[in-house]
Amino acid sequence: MKYLEEFRDPKIARQMLSEIRRTVTRPWVMMEICGGQTHSIIRNGIDQLLPESVTLVHGPGCPVCVTPLELIDRALAIAALPGVIFTSFGDMLRVPGSRTDLFGVKSAGGDVRIVYSPLDALQIARTHPDREVVFFGVGFETTAPATAMAVHQAHREGLKNFFLLAAHVLVPPAMSALLESPTNRVQAYLAAGHVCTVMGWKAYEAVRAKYGVPIVVTGFEPVDLLDGVLAAVRQLEEGRAEVENRYARVVQPEGNRMAQELMADVFTVRDRKWRGIGVIPASGLGLSDRYLQYDAERYFGIDRIEVSEPVECKSGLVLQGILKPTECPAFGTRCTPETPLGATMVSSEGACAAYHRYHRPAPAELWKG
Amino acid sequence: MPILRHRTIQLAHGSGGKLTHELITRLFADRFSNPALDRLDDQAVIDCGGIRLAFSTDSYVVDPIFFPGGNIGELAVNGTINDICMCGARPVALSAAFILEEGLAVADLERIVDSMQRAAARAGVDIVTGDTKVVNRGKGDKLFINTAGIGIVDHPYDISARRLEADDRIVISGRIANHGMAVLSKREGLAFESPIESDTAALNRLTSALVSGLGASLHAMRDPTRGGVAAVLNEFAAASGVGIVLEESALPIAPAVAGACELLGLDPLYVANEGVLIAVVAAEKAELAVTVLRGHELGRRAALIGRVRAKPPGLVAMRTLLGTERIVDMPVGEQLPRIC
Numbered sequence: 001m002k003y004l005e006e007f008r009d010p011k012i013a014r015q016m017l018s019e020i021r022r023t024v025t026r027p028w029v030m031m032e033i034c035g036g037q038t039h040s041i042i043r044n045g046i047d048q049l050l051p052e053s054v055t056l057v058h059g060p061g062c063p064v065c066v067t068p069l070e071l072i073d074r075a076l077a078i079a080a081l082p083g084v085i086f087t088s089f090g091d092m093l094r095v096p097g098s099r100t101d102l103f104g105v106k107s108a109g110g111d112v113r114i115v116y117s118p119l120d121a122l123q124i125a126r127t128h129p130d131r132e133v134v135f136f137g138v139g140f141e142t143t144a145p146a147t148a149m150a151v152h153q154a155h156r157e158g159l160k161n162f163f164l165l166a167a168h169v170l171v172p173p174a175m176s177a178l179l180e181s182p183t184n185r186v187q188a189y190l191a192a193g194h195v196c197t198v199m200g201w202k203a204y205e206a207v208r209a210k211y212g213v214p215i216v217v218t219g220f221e222p223v224d225l226l227d228g229v230l231a232a233v234r235q236l237e238e239g240r241a242e243v244e245n246r247y248a249r250v251v252q253p254e255g256n257r258m259a260q261e262l263m264a265d266v267f268t269v270r271d272r273k274w275r276g277i278g279v280i281p282a283s284g285l286g287l288s289d290r291y292l293q294y295d296a297e298r299y300f301g302i303d304r305i306e307v308s309e310p311v312e313c314k315s316g317l318v319l320q321g322i323l324k325p326t327e328c329p330a331f332g333t334r335c336t337p338e339t340p341l342g343a344t345m346v347s348s349e350g351a352c353a354a355y356h357r358y359h360r361p362a363p364a365e366l367w368k369g
Numbered sequence: 370m371p372i373l374r375h376r377t378i379q380l381a382h383g384s385g386g387k388l389t390h391e392l393i394t395r396l397f398a399d400r401f402s403n404p405a406l407d408r409l410d411d412q413a414v415i416d417c418g419g420i421r422l423a424f425s426t427d428s429y430v431v432d433p434i435f436f437p438g439g440n441i442g443e444l445a446v447n448g449t450i451n452d453i454c455m456c457g458a459r460p461v462a463l464s465a466a467f468i469l470e471e472g473l474a475v476a477d478l479e480r481i482v483d484s485m486q487r488a489a490a491r492a493g494v495d496i497v498t499g500d501t502k503v504v505n506r507g508k509g510d511k512l513f514i515n516t517a518g519i520g521i522v523d524h525p526y527d528i529s530a531r532r533l534e535a536d537d538r539i540v541i542s543g544r545i546a547n548h549g550m551a552v553l554s555k556r557e558g559l560a561f562e563s564p565i566e567s568d569t570a571a572l573n574r575l576t577s578a579l580v581s582g583l584g585a586s587l588h589a590m591r592d593p594t595r596g597g598v599a600a601v602l603n604e605f606a607a608a609s610g611v612g613i614v615l616e617e618s619a620l621p622i623a624p625a626v627a628g629a630c631e632l633l634g635l636d637p638l639y640v641a642n643e644g645v646l647i648a649v650v651a652a653e654k655a656e657l658a659v660t661v662l663r664g665h666e667l668g669r670r671a672a673l674i675g676r677v678r679a680k681p682p683g684l685v686a687m688r689t690l691l692g693t694e695r696i697v698d699m700p701v702g703e704q705l706p707r708i709c
Contacts, residue, residue, distance in 0.1 A: 004631075010690050045693020107377045116557065116633075222691055337701045338387055339374070348634070358695040 007221035016226040027053040028236050029185045031321050034192030035062030035349025036220050042354040044222045057321030060174050063139045064091045064347035066274040067167045069307040072097040075136050077302050079105045079112050087121040088136035090114045091347050098307050118150035125162035134296045136165045142194045144168045145259035148266035151294050163296035171195050173283035179211045188232040190218040193247040200255025204243045212241045219247040276316025313342035318351050325352040385595030386700035411452040423458035426517035434511050436555045438566030442481035446488040447571045449516040451592045454573040457528045457580040458520030465516050466500040470509035492571035524580050532588040533609035537677040538655035540648045542668045544621045549640035550629045563625040570644030575668050582661040586654040592646045596700045599638040601647050602685045603699040615675035615687040639700045
């Protein structure tokens with residue numbers, strides 16, 4: 001962990017903060033895309049340290065949060081089927097569907113298991129040839145290659161009992177969609193470092209060119225984040241709009257070619273609905289024709305599911321950076337991590353959960369005296 | 370509103386977090402209510418003809434039954450001793466009840482029972498009674514162990530979660546999160562560069578040293594097992610109606626454990642410990658408490674990690690390395706099932 005310490009060093013952080021204060025001359029709004037970055041910002045209180053003229057709004061970069069309710073309900077329906085072993089990342093298990101969550105299915109007798117990698121799900125399929133093993137694949141370009149690898153290996157080994165319920169989404173189309181929105185406030189992006197590890201930063205060139213916004217590839221530690229903010233402020237103040245890589249210790253211009261090729265083979269790009277935002281063109285990944293036999297939705301033939309979102313949940317506005325979690329009237333009262341109205345409160349990367357966990361304003365009277 | 374918000378028992382009801390609290394207070398404590406129970410400490414203290422007796426019980430379902438640094442049997446002995454001695458009681462006797470699954474290897478059971486005897490001997494406590502049941506294959510998971518124990522409170526002080534006062538200091542006896550990460554690494558087949566071992570240990574020598582060294586200045590003690598340091602401090606803050614603020618830079622944690630938590634996205638404040646205690650002491654005795662703990666092998670890495678403040682009541686916060694403050698909430702949901 002030695003390698004990380006310099007990126008958590010309070011002294012370096014303070015130097016960067018004073019550099020940001022010296023540079024900024026007027027108000028700027030920037031968005032960090034990734035839920036992991038939101039989490040780190042709130043956990044470390046970086047938003048409290050920045051000058052008032054720099055506003056960080058939190059982006060849609062929590063894949064669990066943007067998974068549409070009907071897909072969650074479909075997952076619940078498949079997980080409840082006899083003979084199925086349903087696997088996913090731990091975060092997915094607590095996301096509320098219309099009536100229950102995956103933990104609820106599990107306690108009602110469904111075989112639902114947490115895995116740390118899609119390859120673990122594949123291993124379960126190998127050791128349980130008499131069961132149908134489904135992996136609920138969630139995530140951005142970061143986790144999609146591992147899912148692709150699992151499907152690819154299943155195919156190579158001729159496994160007939162492994163299926164994928166795909167909820168993978170792509171970041172650049174969402175960045176464009178947010179900038180197209182009439183309510184957009186975002187003037188610069190802090191791009192998600194780990195996504196860029198896979199896709200490279202050149203992928204953002206088109207977004208920058210079309211909309212003229214600075215895009216700074218940023219890491220996750222406090223010093224990384226402040227460094228990203230500083231780079232974005234400098235670009236904005238100087239009227240520049242460039243793709244700038246401030247996470248060079250991890251991110252290469254071209255990304256991970258092998259991972260990209262694997263994804264291109266296994267997946268095909270599709271229009272996708274994002275929870276709280278709507279359909280974004282060419283923003284999701286489905287299985288390509290060659291691998292359709294592994295498609296869980298197709299195999300289990302789950303019918304169209306009608307859903308209605310809780311009307312009180314404002315997570316769509318939060319995901320677009322229009323509303324701060326604490327500005328939602330239900331925050332911390334009718335909506336808490338134990339009784340979430342929407343996914344931004346339940347996923348550990350969701351903005352509402354991060355605020356509730358680390359930064360919930362205590363009622364003013366508690367602090368008095 | 371129904372008594373519990375779920376109609377069936379969820380894994381999270383056993384997590385030591387909010388749902389556990391709801392289950393205990395609304396279902397069990399509500400029905401069993403009596404003065405000794407209603408204190409909801411890790412042990413009940415009852416008066417038996419002029420002797421103050423501490424009484425506690427705990428069941429162990431850890432999976433796997435053997436893990437780096439210990440096994441389910443040692444855990445069952447040490448865990449109940451720790452529950453007894455956190456009120457400053459001197460543990461005197463334990464019971465051990467075994468629920469065995471048909472097919473369990475006798476050699477495994479032998480190893481476990483041997484290590485239970487060694488753990489009890491180390492702590493100076495006898496296992497004086499027990500019970501054995503066998504269930505059909507598939508109806509249990511290898512073995513579950515219940516231990517209960519009694520101890521004698523031979524000091525006049527009230528050591529309790531309700532005794533925290535503003536300006537008290539929070540002391541911890543050792544490095545955190547070892548047990549949870551050891552069990553998890555074994556269960557998930559994760560290999561770390563330096564092996565992480567459970568810290569399972571009986572803490573009765575530490576607690577008796579603190580009682581005799583600090584007397585009435587020792588306000589509360591508890592061992593942060595399920596739910597970790599965060600759960601214990603939230604229980605303290607709620608029970609005493611005070612706030613607590615931790616110093617991130619002061620938390621003792623082994624680099625390998627910090628790295629493993631980082632890798633798995635777990636917050637070490639929520640990870641279980643089985644050989645660490647948290648003591649809340651009057652400010653002027655804080656240094657003494659650390660010195661007393663460091664005089665013992667198990668307390669060599671004792672540290673001062675925070676303080677109690679009057680406001681906001683019930684809220685635990687942490688001053689981060691950057692000097693900002695964040696909330697350390699009661700754990701919600703199930704981070705790692707069957708950790709003890």
